[in-house]
Structure formats: structure tokens, C-alpha cells
Amino acid sequence: MAVETSDSFEALEAQAAVIMAVFNEASYERVAPSIIQPADIFLDAVGERLRARTYVFTDQDGETLCLRPDITVPTARIYLQRHPDADTAARYCYNGSVFRYQPGGGSPAHPREFRQAGIELYAQPDEAKADAEVLLRTLEAVKTAGLKAPKIRIGDLGLFDALLDAVDIPERWRHRLLAQFWRPEAFRTELKRLSTVPGSAVEGLPADLIAKLDPEKPKQAEALVQEYLDAHGIETIGTRSVSEVAARLLAISLDAHSAPLPKSIADLIENYLAISAPVRAAGARIKDLFQRNDIDIGEALDAFERRLSLLTKGGANIAQATFDAEFGRQFEYYTGFVFEICSDEFGPASPIAGGGRYDELLKVIGAPRRIPAVGAAIYTDRLLLAAGGGAP
């Protein structure tokens, strides 16, 4: 909130007490991460675009710090401080301020300082159960705080991963598509390129050299690249080695000699990403699409179904929820189940709460391996207004 009156402050505090009571009751341990965080960790996890929306600054010791733009990463740091081997299941909850740069200092709808209450689950062995738990618990919290008709929207990035795993496509192309997944336009361009002229990247590169490279002989390729550099009087500088240059030229050469990605596979990928429907209907369409294309992603689909039935059992009105195959694309750290809870008051553009699975994040910030993690955050200022507890 840009300006807090004592009334709205007290209303927010009272609401936070209600939400935290729901979390405590469900045996989430309350943590209070620092507001000032090392910027490096966020920059590694989120990338440079973090700077576009985060207050990053340098202190008197020259250390680069930031005001936390979310509480998920700071909470994960607390978990790793307590359990450096990340071998213990844990459930944490939090409530506090986050800070995001808004052009011109922000507005009531998009303040630069606001509060989030949330939960995070780490290293839970039953992932579908943990996914369902997070959505159910968040739903319980917002309903207890007075939200009348929550609208649920879900997605599942795990299904997309499974689809790419199941289709017949070279490993390096799979990596490339996965890396571009977060940028829909670039993804479409890449998919189109792979399914038409996968070797077009050769243009402008040393063609004679590339023609001589043999993918079976990487050592020889490195020597040939070194020979080329010497012959052209090019000095090698910096940290990226000649063998890395050679490896990429080899990949380029492979692309140049590869048949394009079959149109059927490109269509399948696009058709999957276009699915947007009530969850049951979406489930049927996904099954149907994959069966017609002879694609077996049984495990991921089972997880999807099991999560839905756990949600139904838990009392969520899941028949009313929407499934969007594209949903989750805008947040690079999500890896599986994603969801949003919206309200009639604010509509789909400003969700009341959101969350999902982020199994890669803990490794990026120092865990010894990939650690299952799932969580959610409630935008409590919005919730207060939507639940009618604050002045509009």
C-alpha cells in the first residue's frame, strides 16, 4: 500500500492473523525472512530482467543487495540454512512486505510496496498430494478471510515437459524448445524454424570449417577450430574455450544436415498449447490428442488426474476451474503444477493468490540437487478489498 491509514493497517493485521491461524493450524511453521536480501541469489534465479522490477542497491561495503521482490526465494534460503542437505521435509508459512519497482512510483492498483502471506512445502515425497495441499490450504485461507466466490485457474508445465520427452526429437532441439518455452513468440519462431529449415543458422559462419567438422570426433573438431583461428591470426581471449566454440559449431553442423522436425510433431505441440477449457473437458482433450498421435505420457497424465481427484476430495469445486496449457509460461521458475485464485472484483488480470511447483529453484540457490518444492502467495491487500474488509 502506498499510504496506510491506521484503519487499513489494522484491517490488514487482523486479516493476516486469520490467514496465519489457518496455516498454523495445518502445522506450517512461521518464518520471518529478512527484507534486505543478497541480490546475486535473485539475479541467478530470475536473471537480469529482475532489475527491471526490483530495488537493487549497493551498500557502503560495496555489497549488491535488494529489497525482496517476493518471499519465496528468501524462505527457500531459510530452509537451506537449516537443512543444507535438503533431506528433510518441511512446511513454512510467512506474512510480510514485498517491494517491486513501478514506473512513476506506483498506483493503488499496482503499489510498489505490498504484503504477501504464503506457504512453501519442501522435499515432500508425494508430489501430487503436496500440489493439492497447497491449493486447498490457500483456498481455505482466502475463504476464511472472507473471499466469496473464488475462481480457480490451473496449468501443468509437467505435461508439456512429458510431451517433449515423448515425441521423437533430437536432444539439442528439445533443450532449445524448453529454454524458449517462457517466451511464446520466440518459441513459435524456433518451432517454425525447426520444422522448416533447421540449418539456417549456418549463414555467415565459416562454412568451409563447419563442413570439415565430424560430430563423431570432437577432439579433432577442436584442433580444426584452433587451426582456423591461427590461420586467421585470431587471438583466443577470455573464459569461453576453443572446445566450447567447436562444440557449438558441431551442433550447428548437425542442424544443417538434419531433416526438419515433422509437421505432425510441430502441430501436436501447438495443438497442446492451445488447450484452454474447464478442467475435466481439458483432461479429456489432452488424452484424446495424445492417443491420436500415439504419444504415451502416462505418468504425467496420471499425476494430473490424481491431483484433480485429491482436490475434489479436499472439497475444492474443481469442476468450475479452468485449465490452460499455456498458463505458467510467464514465470520462469515454475516446473509443474501452477494455479491462480481470482475474484469477481479484480478479474483475471489481478489474481488474489497464485502458486505452483518450482523443483529447480533450490538447486539454483545452493541445494546439492533438484529438490521438490511447491508454494503459494496471497496478495493480502487485494484480498482485503475483494473480501470487503477495506475501503475501496
Add this chain to the structure above:
Amino acid sequence: MSDPLIIAVPSKGRLMEQTAEVFAQAGMVLKKVGSERGYRGAIEGLDGAEVIFVSASEIVEQLKAGRAHIGVTGEDLAHEQVADMDKRFQIMRKLGFGHADVVVAVPTAWIDVRVMSDIEAVGRDFRRVHGRHLRVATKYMNITRRHFQANGITSYRIVESLGATEGTPAAGTAELIVDITTTGTTLKANGLKVLDDGVLLKSEATLFSSRAAEWTPETRATLAEIARRVASL
């Protein structure tokens, strides 16, 4: 008398000399007021204007805050220091000196890299091999971030560099750079090449007007007179 139109002009070096020359050609002779080292000035025969002499980057701040109505500075600095420059400033006239390009340069030995989109592919491989992002040394953090984002490049980290940026790849403190260049000779001497589509900005000294400044009928009239004179250049 009503408040004058404030013109911010570079306070030192070639930029100041060339600004004075070009202004004189347009019939606006700059003169300092008070002591020789003073930072205030006037334009002969143009009573409605007052000149302040400040550094090129400070001129951007003065325009942003509206403390100066118009000012001469480099487009590179304006784009770097103001995210939505097009909304806040108006270009009155490009002045034809202080030419420099803001470019993306990589080691010449990266013979597999020719265009911006190659950087993203290299960045992903680099992260797998080295366990960290590619580092881009620059003093143009905002320009770099905007253009890299526009080109879909995400796998990189910026290392702020306030001098001798072109030496950072050889020194091993960055893998590539975004820097200003006039002839490209320095880049070449440091084993670097500019990407085919790596010119992010063609910059020159430019006369800007500020939308944030207070515009009265008097300052508008003075602005119109200055606009008429620079149009003759």
C-alpha cells in the same frame, strides 16, 4: 520579469566547445556570466534564456526533473538514464557531432557467434559448462537490459564497468561487453568484434526539450525562437 527559459549546456571538454560552435553558427553566442569559472551564462541578444553549464549526465537529470527546459547531451546518456525517454523528452535537433555507437562486442575468437540470437544459445551452453551466467561488462546497464530483453536474451548477468570496459573479456572478468565506440579500433585491439546486429544505439549530441519543465507563454516564445534558429543549421 518572468522566469527565463533554462538551457543546460555541457560544462567541459570537446562537447562544450562543439556545442558553443554550433550554437554560434545558429546565431546564439554563449557567454559566461560573472567569474570566468562560473556555471551560469547567457545567450547574446536572447534575454529570455539563461544558460547553466553542467556535466552531460547531469543535464539528463536536470531535464528529467524539469529544472532545465532544454539541454544538450548525448542520446546514449538520455536513453540510459531515462527509461521512457520518448515520453519525457522531445528531440529538437540532432547537432551533428559527438557521434558514437553503443554496441555489443564479443571475442573475435567466437567464430560461432555472428548475431544477437547466438548469444542466447551460447549463454545456455556456457551456463551448463561453467555453472554460471555469461557476464556482460557495461556502463549502460539499462540500455543493455532493454535490448537484451527485446532480443529474447535471458541467460546473462551484467557486471557494471566504469572504465576500460573493452579490456574485461581479456582480463577474464566478463565474457562480452556493451560499450560505446567511434571507430572500432579499440575493440579490435582488444580482440573483440561487433555483432552484425549489435549496434544498439547510434548516438550523437542532441538538443532535447523537457516535458517536465514549467512552460509559460514566455518560455514557449523563447523556445520557438531557439527552434527557429537551430532549424537554420
